Amino acid sequence: MKIVVCVKQTPDSEAKLTAQNGQPSWGDAPLVINPFDEYAVEGALQQKEAVDASVTALCIGPEAARDALKHALAMGADEAILVSDPALEELDSAGAARILAAAIQKIGDADLVFFGRQTIDNGTGLVPAQVARVLGWPLLSLVGAMTVEGAEIKVERTIEEGKQIARAKLPAVLSIMQSVGEPRYPSFMGIRKAGKATIPVWTLADLGIAAPAQAVWRAELLNPPAHDSHCEIIKADSPEAIAEALVEKILAEKVL
Amino acid sequence: MDFSLSPEQLMAQKMVRDFSQKEIAPIIKDYDRKQEPIPFMLKRMGELGILGICFPVRYGGQGMDYLSLGLACEELEALDTALRVAMSVHTGLCGMTLLQWGTAEQKRRLLTPLASGAKIGCGAFTEPGMGSDVAAMQTSARREGDVYLLNGEKMWISLAGVADYALVTARTDALAQKPSQALSTFLVDLNSPGVTRGNLHGKLGVRAGSTGWIAFQDVQVPLENRLGHEGEGFKITMSAFDHGRYTVASGATGLIRASLVASVAYAHERQAFGKAIGEYQLIQQKIAQMAQDYEVARLLYWQVGWMKNQGQRPTLQTSYAKKFATEASFEAANQAIQIYGAYGFSDEYDPERYLRNSRGAIIYEGSSEIQTLIQAGYALGEREDKPLRCELPAYDETFWQEN
Ligand SMILES: Cc1cc2nc3c(=O)[nH]c(=O)nc-3n(C[C@H](O)[C@H](O)[C@H](O)COP(=O)(O)OP(=O)(O)OC[C@H]3O[C@@H](n4cnc5c(N)ncnc54)[C@H](O)[C@@H]3O)c2cc1C
Numbered sequence A: 001m002k003i004v005v006c007v008k009q010t011p012d013s014e015a016k017l018t019a020q021n022g023q024p025s026w027g028d029a030p031l032v033i034n035p036f037d038e039y040a041v042e043g044a045l046q047q048k049e050a051v052d053a054s055v056t057a058l059c060i061g062p063e064a065a066r067d068a069l070k071h072a073l074a075m076g077a078d079e080a081i082l083v084s085d086p087a088l089e090e091l092d093s094a095g096a097a098r099i100l101a102a103a104i105q106k107i108g109d110a111d112l113v114f115f116g117r118q119t120i121d122n123g124t125g126l127v128p129a130q131v132a133r134v135l136g137w138p139l140l141s142l143v144g145a146m147t148v149e150g151a152e153i154k155v156e157r158t159i160e161e162g163k164q165i166a167r168a169k170l171p172a173v174l175s176i177m178q179s180v181g182e183p184r185y186p187s188f189m190g191i192r193k194a195g196k197a198t199i200p201v202w203t204l205a206d207l208g209i210a211a212p213a214q215a216v217w218r219a220e221l222l223n224p225p226a227h228d229s230h231c232e233i234i235k236a237d238s239p240e241a242i243a244e245a246l247v248e249k250i251l252a253e254k255v256l
Numbered sequence B: 001m002d003f004s005l006s007p008e009q010l011m012a013q014k015m016v017r018d019f020s021q022k023e024i025a026p027i028i029k030d031y032d033r034k035q036e037p038i039p040f041m042l043k044r045m046g047e048l049g050i051l052g053i054c055f056p057v058r059y060g061g062q063g064m065d066y067l068s069l070g071l072a073c074e075e076l077e078a079l080d081t082a083l084r085v086a087m088s089v090h091t092g093l094c095g096m097t098l099l100q101w102g103t104a105e106q107k108r109r110l111l112t113p114l115a116s117g118a119k120i121g122c123g124a125f126t127e128p129g130m131g132s133d134v135a136a137m138q139t140s141a142r143r144e145g146d147v148y149l150l151n152g153e154k155m156w157i158s159l160a161g162v163a164d165y166a167l168v169t170a171r172t173d174a175l176a177q178k179p180s181q182a183l184s185t186f187l188v189d190l191n192s193p194g195v196t197r198g199n200l201h202g203k204l205g206v207r208a209g210s211t212g213w214i215a216f217q218d219v220q221v222p223l224e225n226r227l228g229h230e231g232e233g234f235k236i237t238m239s240a241f242d243h244g245r246y247t248v249a250s251g252a253t254g255l256i257r258a259s260l261v262a263s264v265a266y267a268h269e270r271q272a273f274g275k276a277i278g279e280y281q282l283i284q285q286k287i288a289q290m291a292q293d294y295e296v297a298r299l300l301y302w303q304v305g306w307m308k309n310q311g312q313r314p315t316l317q318t319s320y321a322k323k324f325a326t327e328a329s330f331e332a333a334n335q336a337i338q339i340y341g342a343y344g345f346s347d348e349y350d351p352e353r354y355l356r357n358s359r360g361a362i363i364y365e366g367s368s369e370i371q372t373l374i375q376a377g378y379a380l381g382e383r384e385d386k387p388l389r390c391e392l393p394a395y396d397e398t399f400w401q402e403n
């Protein structure tokens, strides 16, 4: 059985997003594997142990995104592939999904594709559904526990009212929730393997597709308006005088 | 000169940091306050491979290099000294000394369970009547056929209450010409008949760690558990200190960092006379000193880690690193308390724990006075490193990682 787990590199969860000239800036926050994707890797590794699967981590990103893949390798993934191409700098989520789907097809024979529930930077949560759509495979979203039963997978979905049990035929796409369990720490053996691993880089030419046309543009990012409030304490000799001063202020501010 | 860490070292560092943050940070204050060892600490550090980080895979270790050991110690003590003390005695004093002086058979039989974390080791040198003056120890080991009979008492031994094995140095030759030739070192199974032990209470610091005493009464130690030759105990003990001090130095570096990070956060937050206190130069001066000390301490222990990896003996460099980092960690914690004002005086905040924890390291594994003597000895040309019969092997990635 073959599992592909899609991981993105994002700023770490303590980073603060600010708008700089309408563009997002994360300051000098360290880049890490998207925290939600660690759960996806954890879920994939649980299946690897349960049904003897191989796990391939897949990422679209710049060269530096290798570190996110190395983290997945150190946790126990068997292989990693980076899709990187200068033409992919401005991707919308549908574009990202097309690229991921093409890479999954090039990897070949995947039975399951795991995603995080969303990224912590852009965070649309759309990519898993869009990949399922491109591949034409069923999507099971917000999955906690799962068991592979023959050619099907049975999952527990976390929904507002409680839990839902769902099944789907393989191959299938899953997005994974935190209830799958705390992501394991990388083992030192995994770390050594990851340190030495050569991670192939696939370009658009390797995937045999053109850069997807962009349908959504991120036009501008605005910080929330700064709150400009101040507190004034009205002092006077008597409660009546304070009340009078207060009424005058309220009228002057046109609150009433 | 290459000061960059490898991807493996960076990942190892992050893993140890994540472990301390996730599993120890939420509970450390409770255990420190209760003065109780964290019950799952050694088990988890064993399972995660931290206790065996730098030993060859063939001996149950994780195959990382010696610098990674220092990096792990820095991360652990940035959280709490009790975590690092476990590394100092289990990995440093006990395991590394076995790696250096053990025969291949001893490494397979004795190092493997320690490196894998299945068994816990400690190092027992200090006695009620002596600490610094190693050659004056009184615990005796008398050979009778294929065993030694061990008698005496060791005191102030970290992990004494929980360890399975202790590396023990004892007097084997009452009549030796030079006191340093009178000693031999053994790996003693602490579950042997005749061993009694207990914990010490009322410590100033490292309250979430265990420190105790071990008494030996006619304890039989098999010949095959003697490390090195008879009479090599002094040299072996000095090797053990080289390793232990390296972990103390790198750990204390983490403690400086912890005081620095806490101080910076508080200096931004706390207002006095209408501004954040971090805007006052007198506070900035304290923070700059901590930042500088952190950098110096880190460079000093990295140098030791590098020398160990190369197969060079860093006794002098370890002494510099140990004395500098431990003293600077005490001063950093002291100044962090000052920056926190009254809150620094409360155990609701970390700096008072950092201060209490930092103090011991200026005494143990060779006090600052002993380090000064060592440094003066080298500087004055009275001391030089003569080759040892067994040197710590240089880090060899292939050998370390092969099964
Ligand atoms: C004009 C424009 C410019 C942009 N510029 C940038 C930019 O410079 N840098 C940037 O990072 N983003 C940029 N984005 C955002 C980018 O489009 C999204 O990050 C991407 O489409 C994925 O969407 P998401 O982050 O909302 O993923 P979600 O749908 O929230 O992600 C769900 C899951 O999909 C998987 N996944 C998502 N992205 C990847 C990936 N890249 N590789 C592997 N798996 C993945 C993960 O498993 C993740 O948990 C830009 C967007 C626009 C519109």
Ligand SMILES: Cc1cc2nc3c(=O)[nH]c(=O)nc-3n(C[C@H](O)[C@H](O)[C@H](O)COP(=O)(O)OP(=O)(O)OC[C@H]3O[C@@H](n4cnc5c(N)ncnc54)[C@H](O)[C@@H]3O)c2cc1C
Pocket: B089, B122, B123, B124, B125, B126, B129, B130, B131, B132, B133, B155, B156, B157, B158, B159, B206, B211, B360, B363, B364, B365, B366, B367, B368, B369, B370
């Ligand atoms: C928390 C803690 C954990 C410990 N863990 C261990 C352990 O795991 N294993 C172990 O074996 N020991 C351990 N020790 C003991 C420690 O190593 C000794 O305390 C240390 O070696 C000093 O010995 P001492 O206390 O007997 O002091 P002494 O040797 O009696 O020294 C007393 C004072 O005199 C100074 N002094 C001694 N000789 C000279 C000299 N020649 N010139 C100038 N000044 C001198 C010393 O620096 C010190 O200030 C631990 C101690 C503590 C506090």
